[in-house]
Amino acid sequence: MFSRAFSNPYISKWIVQGAGIIWFLGTFGLLMYYGVGQAVAIVDALIFALFFIFGVNIIDQTFNFYVPSGRNNSMLLIFPLLFSLVASYFHFQLLRWIFDEESLYLVFLREVFLLRWAVLGMAEILVALLALAVSKLEEQKEIKNREVMMHELSREAELSQLRQQLQPHFLFNSLNSISALTISQPQKAREMVLQLSDFLRGTMEKDHQQWVSLEEELTYLKMYLDIEHVRFGHRLEVVFDVTDEVKQLRLPQLLIQPLLENAIKHGLYGITEDVRIILRAYKEQNYLMVQIENPFDPEVAAPKGTGFGLSSVGRRLFLLFGRKDLLESKAVESVFTVILKIPQHK
Known part of the structure; x- marks a missing residue:
């Protein structure tokens, strides 16, 4: 009980010992008040305090293994x-044996037996109630910790699922392009297969990393663009405006x-x-601010499936940071802009 109430076991040890000293001094003072001799009072109070400390330790150990509840509260x-x-x-028996010649003290010892029992019993009941309260608080804390852990596991599982969804989404588009190039331009189809293989291999090698530097991410993006250039040829131009000072941001x-x-997709x-x-x-x-601009024709309906990237990234950001203001998009005339904000932890 006390060991769970305080993280440092030495603190709980000193608390029990302090309670024992207070018990000893209180008992000694009462015995002196009722006229018991000093030597006898010291022995009496010391033995009584030892029994009190022993009872506290027994209750402590009991509540470490068993916490009564419901009908067992009795x-x-x-x-x-x-x-x-x-x-x-x-x-009573020990002191009667030690001071068998102190007739007046033995009479006093017999007369206060029920009072001693009541006082010691009330003190031990209070200790038991304190032990129960601490145990309930610890139980609630453990339940809360389990809930937090389950929430974290659920969040990680959803993040993992989102990351796994992105690759098939891109992979299917690439395979469709390869299929279209197989007959008309077999050499380009073969080139695209090799680049796709390198791209997926690099993705799997760093799949265990949750955070990467912007420089690593740009290398990954350039591998992706090599594949897209095979699909779209000279029609596609992607310009990177990135300063060296931000390449190590994560x-x-x-x-x-x-x-x-x-x-x-929007641009082409x-x-x-x-x-x-x-x-x-x-x-x-x-x-770290990342801004992507692409032209689009506002009079042409968006291609089927467009929007998966924005929604998946927005969901990942919310799961990682608990915020919905880290991804913005806007369309001004014929330019569509996405702005991504990534907090940099210390």
Whole structure:
């Protein structure tokens, strides 16, 4: 009980010893008040205090293994009263044996037997109630910790599921492109297969990393763009406007790729001329800012499936940071812009 109430076992040891000293001094003072000799009072109070400390330790050990509840709450009264009765009886017999020639003290000892039992019993009951209260608090704390742990596991599972969804989403698009190139341009299809293989291999090698530097993420993005260039040729141009000072800032892995894929879809769908997509990265206060701009035709309906990248990234950011203001998107005239804010932890 006390060991669970205080993280340091030495603190609980000193608390029990302090309570024993107070018990000893209180008993000694009462005995002196009733006219018991000093030597006899010291022995009496010392033995009585030892029985009190022994009872506290027994209750402590009992509540470490068993906490009464429901109908068993009566044990909070029965056990301390039974122990105090046995302790008072042994205290009486031991002192009668030690001071067998002190007739007046023996009469006093006999007369206060029930009073000693009541006082010791009440004290042990209070200790038991304190033990029960501490046990209940510890139980609630453990339940809360388990709930937090389950929430964390659930959050990690959803994050993992989101990351796993992104690859098949991109993979299916790439396989469709490979299928289309197999007959018309078999050499490009073969080139795309090799690049896709390298891309997926690199993804699996760093899948265990939750956070990566922006420089690592850009390397990954360039592998992805090599594949997209095979699909779209000269029509696609992606410009990286990234300063060296932000390349070592960190972000959750695979976070930018679905946004860039979304920009390519928006930019190329319904537009026949060349498409220029701009990716900017800079630091603003304690945030890594990533801004992606792509042209789009506001009069043409968006391609089927567009929006998966934005929703998945928004959900990941919410699970990681508990915030919904880290991803913004806006369309001004014929330019669609996505702004990603990634807090930089110390």
